Amino acid sequence: MPEAELDIWMAQNVPGYRGPLVLHRLSGGQSNPTWRVDAASGQYVLRQKPVGDVLPSAHQVDREYRVMKALADTPVPVPQVFALCEDATVMGSMFFVMEYLQGRTLFDPRLPGLAADERAAIFDQMNAAIAAISMVDPVAVGLGDYGRAGGYVERQIKRWSKQYRASETRSIPAMDALIDWLPQNMPDTAEEVRLAHGDFRLDNLILHPSEPRVLAVVDWELSTLGCPYADFAYNVMAWRIAPGLFRGLGGVDLTGTGIPSEDHYINLWCQRTGRERPENFDFYIILSMFRIAAIIQGIARRALDGTATDPNATEMGAKAAPLADIAWAMARDAKRKG
Numbered sequence: 001m002p003e004a005e006l007d008i009w010m011a012q013n014v015p016g017y018r019g020p021l022v023l024h025r026l027s028g029g030q031s032n033p034t035w036r037v038d039a040a041s042g043q044y045v046l047r048q049k050p051v052g053d054v055l056p057s058a059h060q061v062d063r064e065y066r067v068m069k070a071l072a073d074t075p076v077p078v079p080q081v082f083a084l085c086e087d088a089t090v091m092g093s094m095f096f097v098m099e100y101l102q103g104r105t106l107f108d109p110r111l112p113g114l115a116a117d118e119r120a121a122i123f124d125q126m127n128a129a130i131a132a133i134s135m136v137d138p139v140a141v142g143l144g145d146y147g148r149a150g151g152y153v154e155r156q157i158k159r160w161s162k163q164y165r166a167s168e169t170r171s172i173p174a175m176d177a178l179i180d181w182l183p184q185n186m187p188d189t190a191e192e193v194r195l196a197h198g199d200f201r202l203d204n205l206i207l208h209p210s211e212p213r214v215l216a217v218v219d220w221e222l223s224t225l226g227c228p229y230a231d232f233a234y235n236v237m238a239w240r241i242a243p244g245l246f247r248g249l250g251g252v253d254l255t256g257t258g259i260p261s262e263d264h265y266i267n268l269w270c271q272r273t274g275r276e277r278p279e280n281f282d283f284y285i286i287l288s289m290f291r292i293a294a295i296i297q298g299i300a301r302r303a304l305d306g307t308a309t310d311p312n313a314t315e316m317g318a319k320a321a322p323l324a325d326i327a328w329a330m331a332r333d334a335k336r337k338g
Helices: 001-014 062-070 116-134 150-167 173-184 228-240 262-273 279-303 311-315 320-337
Strands: 021-025 034-039 040-048 081-083 095-099 194-196 205-207 214-217 224-226
Touching: 001 021, 001 081, 001 320, 040 062, 062 081, 062 095, 116 194, 116 205, 116 214, 116 228, 116 262, 150 173, 150 214, 150 224, 150 228, 150 279, 173 279, 173 320, 194 228, 228 262, 228 279, 279 311, 279 320
Parallel strands: none
Antiparallel strands: 021 034, 034 040, 040 095, 081 095, 194 224, 205 214
16 A cells, blocks of 8 residues: 555645555445545545546546535535645555545435435435536636536537447447437537536435535536536436436335425426426436446446456446436337427
């Protein structure tokens, strides 16, 4: 472990730091290795780019660092970030250090073991957080050059089609069909340019240890300037995915659980942001499922190449095809309705 080199770097770059330190690998972080740093001055979180060959546009921890630093004085809850290290000799790859927040990360959106009122409050807080993100003026917070303005949906289709092809390990007919269908069915309305998280879901929130309150939104690796509807739809797709497949609510009877229906959750976000719900909102959900399937296919590729950061990467990678099947079924349904 490169703890000696990291100790020197932390002393030089993190205000108030005092060593010695010990590194502990944290669970999760399929894409970027994440560590807890225990030091004499307190605890920190270190988020690192994977060591070795990776896809050129992936694992951009420097972007995560920049966006969280820019959001420090906005209504979006983010951890305090301390320093970015681009010198690969310290840890083997680029990384940044941020504050350690004592809280909860909940992976199952059914929120088992919680009371209905707490579930309702957590979903309301999650909705408020994604609404706050979608209202950030990128120029006002110094992120005017954080991505290209406009054309987000088209770029997402191209990017994830390319990433999927680069990570392809076997033929998935539904992905092939979606790669054809998505560019032909893009909304023809002008896109509003806002900050997009790119991977907003329940398990990328840190909740207060005992209160139904969001302390921070994390995992900003895929953030950019984008379309607020597309970014929000990625959060909404949980209602379309069965729990056994990938952290979803699809097919779950929500009566009495405190968990809002998909329609209620969408309408709440629209009320908070002052936006109208598009008639073709399902397109954005289909795009979101295509994206997550492409991301998961990347995990499958890394498992095959032996560079995966999670021991369950092979099992996770196998879920790309069934997710693509759900998205393609939605697309076929949209064609019939059309």
